[in-house]
Amino acid sequence: GQQLNQSPQSMFIQEGEDVSMNCTSSSIFNTWLWYKQDPGEGPVLLIALYKAGELTSNGRLTAQFGITRKDSFLNISASIPSDVGIYFCAGQRGEGAQKLVFGQGTRLTINP
């Protein structure tokens, strides 16, 4: 099935550093979402973006919906140990009842 192109696949950083990851698609999505998944658990929604060009923050997290509606990025500032996990972007063409297309994930590892 279709997947979004998410990069980087993995990141190894020091605690306190900022993190940036992005997602691109060859087709348009009307909603972009960013999730975090801890080992053995389901994904948890971090940020949802509904309008092209929208920049949204949630604490230390900031995400933007690309103006072309084909890309999005997620930034995490001043990383802390609990930020460790796998981050997924997801695109959705319609409202909540529409299926999600996921990126390949970015595995974040933090050295204390």
Next chain:
Amino acid sequence: GAVVSQHPSWVICKSGTSVKIECRSLDFQATTMFWYRQFPKQSLMLMATSNEGSKATYEQGVEKDKFLINHASLTLSTLTVTSAHPEDSSFYICSATDRGYEQFFGPGTRLTVL
């Protein structure tokens, strides 16, 4: 609010047996539920979309006769893996929505087929 549960959280079965996984929305009515499969170190891949009271819509390449989905009520959907084989071992995750913008994910079920 908006809690989705799955049962069991993990299951081990012998090859050739069938396994049923339940997905429940605990505090809202889920008009649509989705079933995903996630292999180790890979992303979530949508298997099927189920709307309450109607037949599930399967993604290309997913065998509907092998992965039986029932969404008989607004709070419960079940996925039955029939005649399971080792290659069916995976992490199965459901999500549910009440037609709002957000899908709420369950905690997942790890299936191991021996």
